[in-house]
Amino acid sequence: MAFMVITIDGPAGAGKGTLASRLAQIYHLKYLDTGLLYRAVAFKVSQLRKPFKKQDVVSAASSLTLKDLKNPSLREEQIGNLASEVSIYPEVRRCLLDFQRNFVQKDLSKSQGAVLDGRDIGLIVLPEAPCKIFVTASPEVRAERRLKQLHQKGIDCIYEVILEDIKLRDARDRNREISPLRPADDAFILDTSELGIEEVIEKACFFVDSKYPQAKKKAE
Numbered sequence: 001m002a003f004m005v006i007t008i009d010g011p012a013g014a015g016k017g018t019l020a021s022r023l024a025q026i027y028h029l030k031y032l033d034t035g036l037l038y039r040a041v042a043f044k045v046s047q048l049r050k051p052f053k054k055q056d057v058v059s060a061a062s063s064l065t066l067k068d069l070k071n072p073s074l075r076e077e078q079i080g081n082l083a084s085e086v087s088i089y090p091e092v093r094r095c096l097l098d099f100q101r102n103f104v105q106k107d108l109s110k111s112q113g114a115v116l117d118g119r120d121i122g123l124i125v126l127p128e129a130p131c132k133i134f135v136t137a138s139p140e141v142r143a144e145r146r147l148k149q150l151h152q153k154g155i156d157c158i159y160e161v162i163l164e165d166i167k168l169r170d171a172r173d174r175n176r177e178i179s180p181l182r183p184a185d186d187a188f189i190l191d192t193s194e195l196g197i198e199e200v201i202e203k204a205c206f207f208v209d210s211k212y213p214q215a216k217k218k219a220e
Ligand code: DC
Pocket: 012, 013, 034, 035, 036, 038, 039, 080, 083, 084, 087, 117, 118, 119, 120, 121, 169, 173
């Protein structure tokens, strides 16, 4: 059985993380949320003087370790927005490209494969991956889901503000010069606007099984 490589790309709040972690459990894969890498760089920069310089961002990216990804503050909304800003620097993307490819190559015998989620995984980071999924949903649905998550955490938020944030982040991620958010030609497009999580998992597994018919699966 070939080492499985699954890439999951899509805009903020489309449900990439939930899908990736479920696929990791089902197929016994190691999982890297690559958004956390950009968030960790953003967090390091946020601790420095303001306004930060490009060199600050590059040195934060080149000194990144897996330990930096464990910081719970990385999930905060303003760190996500700053991550989108720092991700436009080509030098930062180059450092993180090596980090992501090394992650896949490490400890090959410990799992059946790897799943990575982000914005440019199928197109730039792992273009040879046989199994690419592009998860999407309307900005309104993504804003609703985000609002619900924040309310569950006891954080008060306004729908219109979240929607505006999502649209701004989409525009920045889609229109940047280097590695813009875009599906690879051979990606399976999975629109989750009208689907519940179990339907999303079912459709994704159907696609994964078509690419890796020999894969061993955990009973769902
Ligand atoms: O997936 P996320 O919301 O945690 O990502 C935060 C930001 O990081 C996102 O707006 C753009 C950037 N990012 C990127 O440029 N490339 C990736 N592979 C992952 C994230």
